[in-house]
Amino acid sequence: MDLFLQTLLNGLLIGGVIATFTIGFQLTFGVLHVIDFAVGGWVVLGGYLAYYMAAELGLDGFLAIPVAFVLFGVIGYLIGPVLYNVRNSRTARPELMALALTFGLFTLLRGGMLTAWGFNTHSVPTALSGESLSIGPVIVPLIRVAAAAFAVAIAGGLFVFLYRTRYGLAIRATAESRQNAALMGVNIHRLSANVYGLYAGITAMAGVLMGAIYSVNPEVGLRYTLFAFFVAVLAGLGSVGGALVAALLLGVIEAFVSTYVGSSYSLLAIFATLFLVLLVSPRGILQRGL
């Protein structure tokens, strides 16, 4: 029973960790209609920022979270219009062109990080790194709790922003129909820049946590991109709420299969779940995807 409870907690926390970098990915797809392969790049950049703030300035990794949001938010804001123009260009298959652009951006980020910071693996120290809490027989890793809380807070914050503000209404309107939103006076171009900036900022913040939980090197970005994509497909592309549910589901499946069946079957179980959900509910687990 002790192991069961620990496994359940582990699964929920793994889900929470995955959700941190998937939520922004969903938002971008929902509004810009772009599958952003660069997501892993933003995660790793956030991790590097935190690592260097800790190594050079002696600051706690958590202090990098707001800096990551502002810095990468601005960079994302500048990149957003480029992505929007490519996605809405009159060339054949603009969706594929946008995909290629984000893939190229990811390659550029990865190569840039390799050139700038080398290939060594680093770790982000935080006040909660390695700290845990015992609740009866269950050990609670606090850094993962922080990541899960971050995911819930971001999802909640986005929910409030999207459903309780006028700008959120404009974003939702744009996600539903760009043309109609534009006819209603929404500046789609600027909105795209804002959304991509918001997404890059959120994802880089998640990267700080990833660097504290796991480790940072330029090559781990691809892994985050793949997981974000798995979760997004399971959630239904574009569904922010679905991303949280799907990430938790995948985390719990991974934990239980690893513990009770064998770690080598965990990815198989994840793919099988993905396949079944796509078969039964192509619009994702909550039927809210595009």
Place this chain on the structure above:
Amino acid sequence: MFTSTRGFSRRRFLGGSAFALAAGALGMPFIRTARAQVPTFKAGVITSLSGDNILGGNLTKRGYDLWADAINAKGGVEVGGDRFKVEMFYGDDQSNPATGADAAERLIVQNEVDVLFGPYTSGSTIAVQPICQKYQVPMISGSAESPNVWKAKPEFNFGIIPAVDTTAGKSLAVLVKISNPTAKTIAVISVNEPFSKETGEGFRDGAKKAGLDLVAYELVPAEGDLTPVISKIAALKPDIVAVGGHEEPLINVVKTSKSLDFRPKALIMHYGVTDPAFAQALAADANGTCGVAVWLPSVPYKDDLFGTAKEFAEIAKKKSGHEPDYTEAACAASGLVFGDAIKRLGKKPALKPENRVALKDAIAETDIHTFYGPIKFEKDGNHYHDNIQPVPVLIQIQDGKTVAVGPKDAAAAALTYPLPTWK
């Protein structure tokens, strides 16, 4: 802008530029011819210069380059009283075996290399072997520790580092012998990829020989989260946890164990612990982790090119800023094997196809002593063409430094056992 004041008119500038360009263009073929008249040995390096194994890939490259720089500084490889410099060509396997095979073919066909220096990973090495066989080009591997690399008896491939099945089990036996109270149980975790898996198997088989009770053997995907498997193992309370993997998963094992407040009496890993990046990434949490090394700067070996092991370490540190580990040393020693074989063969560059086959035969007869230790390749059995001469040393990170803790005659410090609980 370019007007006339000091006789420097636009016309003269353009004219001069055109002349310089024309002279450069005309001169280039002559420069090329002049360079081509000095024959050099061409050596191809295939390794992971991008992808998941980039850290190890660069370690191997660094080692091969150290030899090339050292030998070229001496005027080159000696053949029949003359010296010929070595020109290095690089192929990136992108941490993908199939790409490694393509890169090897490119180095052989396009760059016409005389010899190959092998990849960092065993998977890429196995993928490149058929290419070496097809084109009959010898490959000396300064990494690639999987026993599967040698089981297929590769005719053109030679390995400097002993396969993990000969080192993992032996070092585990040393750990058990010097542990006090004596360790009784073990759990093995390995990442599901060739080298790491075979390291895990080496630990698993070695555990049986060392009389340990194997309570868990877990294969984990490289992309997976380690909390479930660490929680499962923590519940079984093994005395020793042994891990097969490369740098990043090794770091994550320590971080995850600490986050779950689990610390076995001993934690032993294989490759990666000896790389200074491991201790740097984990800071104080790296202390206590054991590893296996087949070479340390403190070993009592020397040769004519690098001097003693300590002197080699100083040269390497001067170049990279890091203390070299055994892979870097073995890669540098790969060059010594080539230099010795070509000297005995007595063939000048560029090697003809039949000379490359003869070079392979000469490498097979290697019996030298280097700063890395003795090098002699097996002629039969499961470790065909592997150099299993080096004796593994059990190391432990203590106060951020790698120190030898066993076997007794190699120990520079006492083993910290059992490990204290996490602070």
